Amino acid sequence: EAGVVQSPRYKIIEKKQPVAFWCNPISGHNTLYWYLQNLGQGPELLIRYENEEAVDDSQLPKDRFSAERLKGVDSTLKIQPAELGDSAVYLCASSLEGQDSDEQFFGPGTRLTVL
Amino acid sequence: AQSVSQHNHHVILSEAASLELGCNYSYGGTVNLFWYVQYPGQHLQLLLKYFSGDPLVKGIKGFEAEFIKSKFSFNLRKPSVQWSDTAEYFCAVNARATGRRALTFGSGTRLQVQP
Numbered sequence: 143e144a145g146v147v148q149s150p151r152y153k154i155i156e157k158k159q160p161v162a163f164w165c166n167p168i169s170g171h172n173t174l175y176w177y178l179q180n181l182g183q184g185p186e187l188l189i190r191y192e193n194e195e196a197v198d199d200s201q202l203p204k205d206r207f208s209a210e211r212l213k214g215v216d217s218t219l220k221i222q223p224a225e226l227g228d229s230a231v232y233l234c235a236s237s238l239e240g241q242d243s244d245e246q247f248f249g250p251g252t253r254l255t256v257l
Numbered sequence: 258a259q260s261v262s263q264h265n266h267h268v269i270l271s272e273a274a275s276l277e278l279g280c281n282y283s284y285g286g287t288v289n290l291f292w293y294v295q296y297p298g299q300h301l302q303l304l305l306k307y308f309s310g311d312p313l314v315k316g317i318k319g320f321e322a323e324f325i326k327s328k329f330s331f332n333l334r335k336p337s338v339q340w341s342d343t344a345e346y347f348c349a350v351n352a353r354a355t356g357r358r359a360l361t362f363g364s365g366t367r368l369q370v371q372p
Contacts, residue, residue, distance in 0.1 A: 145300075175359055184261070184347050184362025185301075198359060233301070237358070244289055244308075244351050244358050248301040 146249035167236030259284035263363035280348035
């Protein structure tokens with residue numbers, strides 16, 4: 143079974159530039175999550191999708207961050223414009239609704255460096 | 258809102274030593290509890306999980322964790338660590354009654370096992 147795929151793995155940009163991250167969840171997983179992980183911290187939720195609907199985006203800084211999950215499969219997270227403080231690892235995870243345990247499967251992440 | 262505390266930020270052990278990593282959460286309702294591990298250069302992987310039943314949960318690679326509801330704790334244990342256990346360990350909670358299926362993570366514990 144293929145895992146959660148993310149690209150790119152690394153991205154270096156200058157501040158004020160736009161950047162986009164892509165995620166393809168495990169086949170059949172209807173729930174998709176984007177997390178932000180700062181150095182030395184645990185992941186923090188940015189947005190959760192149930193199919194194509196964003197059902198929890200309360201932690202997403204909507205002035206500069208946006209996300210979409212067209213067709214309820216893969217997803218893109220965008221930052222425009224990027225700031226120095228956005229340097230972090232952006233993780234994508236997926237899960238299958240209906241599982242009691244809500245086990246989430248994580249991708250390798252995209253490490254963003256903003257100069 | 259729920260929160261997770263991991264008391265040990267950095268633990269250094271010799272091979273064959275016993276391990277216990279602390280995890281406490283704050284939420285009064287029913288929870289799912291997880292330990293994830295991140296080996297160097299790899300993505301987050303599920304180590305073990307608890308959502309109901311026997312409070313002593315066994316996971317992969319000889320790890321186990323005990324859910325003590327009265328103490329709001331879910332400590333991770335291993336009787337004898339190996340060099341290959343060197344990794345970062347994250348405790349996470351999902352408060353089922355809230356319907357918020359995203360995980361709340363602790364800040365992580367970096368385990369270094371010396372040969």
